[in-house]
Amino acid sequence: LKERLLCDDCEALFDQNGESYVLNLIRTKAPYFPLQEKLRLALARDSDPSCDRFSGNDLGIDTSKFAYFAWSIVWRGAVGHWKNFDGSDLIPVELGSYQEPIRQYLLGKAPMPVDTAVIVIVTKDEFSRKTWFVPQSLWEFESWSYRFHARGVFFRVMMGPHLPQYFRD
Numbered sequence: 001l002k003e004r005l006l007c008d009d010c011e012a013l014f015d016q017n018g019e020s021y022v023l024n025l026i027r028t029k030a031p032y033f034p035l036q037e038k039l040r041l042a043l044a045r046d047s048d049p050s051c052d053r054f055s056g057n058d059l060g061i062d063t064s065k066f067a068y069f070a071w072s073i074v075w076r077g078a079v080g081h082w083k084n085f086d087g088s089d090l091i092p093v094e095l096g097s098y099q100e101p102i103r104q105y106l107l108g109k110a111p112m113p114v115d116t117a118v119i120v121i122v123t124k125d126e127f128s129r130k131t132w133f134v135p136q137s138l139w140e141f142e143s144w145s146y147r148f149h150a151r152g153v154f155f156r157v158m159m160g161p162h163l164p165q166y167f168r169d
Helices: 008-024 034-041 062-079 096-106
Strands: 047-048 051-053 116-122 132-140 142-148 153-159
Touching: 008 034, 008 062, 008 096, 034 116, 062 096, 062 116, 062 132, 062 142, 062 153
Parallel strands: none
Antiparallel strands: 047 051, 116 153, 132 142, 142 153
């Protein structure tokens, strides 16, 4: 999916604040998955039956760049007019009163909006490494959740005043 949406300066800002960094860690043209390799070599903070949990800081990952990248994708899903591969219109993401604060954050004029969280889940299967899904919104836990998948990484961006502490942590 491509659309001319940003000016050259904003495109460069998005690129340097997260896009290049994240895409380099999840690139598919490498013989290995750089982000998965970091996880393979690290010790998990804790585990439960569904997954091991790691701290990006422990892995030497710039988590602020992952958050920026995730917000930039969700924001683009709200402000762009996107077409599906078959030519049908994609349903835009609704950000409501958060749209302008997120724009200001992406421009570097404001901090990340309060009452927000970004969760990153790295998958292991080969099929996931080759797929990309556009952001979709979901109302859960009395908060908005925006989910998308990018080359083996599942991003979950959440916002709202009732966001559970578990997700903030």
